[in-house]
Amino acid sequence: MKILIIGATGYIGTRVAAALAGAGHEVVALTRPGAANPPYATVTADLADPASLTGAATGFDRVVHAGPPLGAEADLAGVDALLAAGSPVVYTTGAAVLGAGAVDEDSPPAPHPIAAWRPEVERRVLAAGGWVIRPGLVYGHGGGLVHGLLAAKAAERGGGVYIGEPGVRWPVVHVDDLSDLYVAVVRSAAPGTVWHGMAETARLDAIARALGGGRASSWPVEEAKAELGPLADLFTRDQDVSAAKTRELLGWTPRHTSVIAHLTA
Known part of the structure; x- marks a missing residue:
């Protein structure tokens, strides 16, 4: 085509x-x-x-x-x-x-x-x-929000950061x-x-720990909003998004199934 x-x-x-x-x-x-x-x-x-x-x-x-x-x-x-x-x-x-x-x-x-x-x-x-x-949430090759935002914040603060409460899940690929x-x-x-x-669902605090060498802390929502605007609140939305239909009907089989393994390799 x-x-x-x-x-x-x-x-x-x-x-x-x-x-x-x-x-x-x-x-x-x-x-x-x-x-x-x-x-x-x-x-x-x-x-x-x-x-x-x-x-x-x-x-x-x-x-x-x-x-x-x-x-x-x-x-x-x-x-x-x-x-x-x-x-x-x-x-x-x-x-x-x-x-x-x-x-x-x-x-x-x-x-x-x-x-x-x-x-x-x-x-x-x-x-x-x-x-x-x-x-x-797209990652790999040093790009996307994982590296452009979360890794940069980990470097700035000396440890990984997540926004708000721990346990929030996001789909990643x-x-x-x-x-x-x-x-x-x-x-x-x-x-x-x-x-x-979406290849998997991962906890944002787990991603933060992987980026922070095992250390992670909460970035208060209001403080994060002052820097990131409405994007900060999005990081508090817990999602478990299925791609089962996509996998079944299109035969799509992701090769990278662990963002944590990727970040800690």
Whole structure:
């Protein structure tokens, strides 16, 4: 297939583009005007200018959106512009669209306020016959929130930190396994479906201890909010998100099944 990748130079998108190219697809990267070009053919447009997306996304077998969220107005206008191009869309959201506790691919969205508009993005993509991929906390290759935020805080404080009370669980996935999921969705997923990119459920305080050499302490929520804003509260939402349906129907089998082992190796 000829596939346009949005976010092809980002943490997730770089690996997704490489995985799809490695699977034999023709990858084209969407790039902003004046940005450095990735090692693929490119088309120029800007997520901050939704009107530029329709022309850029026309004529592809798939458009894979692995770019960052920009907010309600830009994301909703952007998805409408992509869908107007007529190319089938694979859109990345995340576990923050789901509620606390045990949830799966069929659970209704109950988003954290930081992702309040993203269920509507999902609804529009699915109604058009597209696909939604919801990753968990993504780690690996020194990127994502695990390294960009949590490891940095551990280095700053001399021990790992978690926000609020201990015991909060999050779904996690290695970026290479997540990239394999995009390949599987492009290859064989039925239109209008949701897929979960979660390899395991891990406790955030356990991740903090692994990053802190066995030492971890609570970062009070209000103190964390002063630095991180609404993201801090998201770290207090306990989630056990299943990807059993994704594994069964797509044959997706993550190779990295322990973030703790990864961080302590």
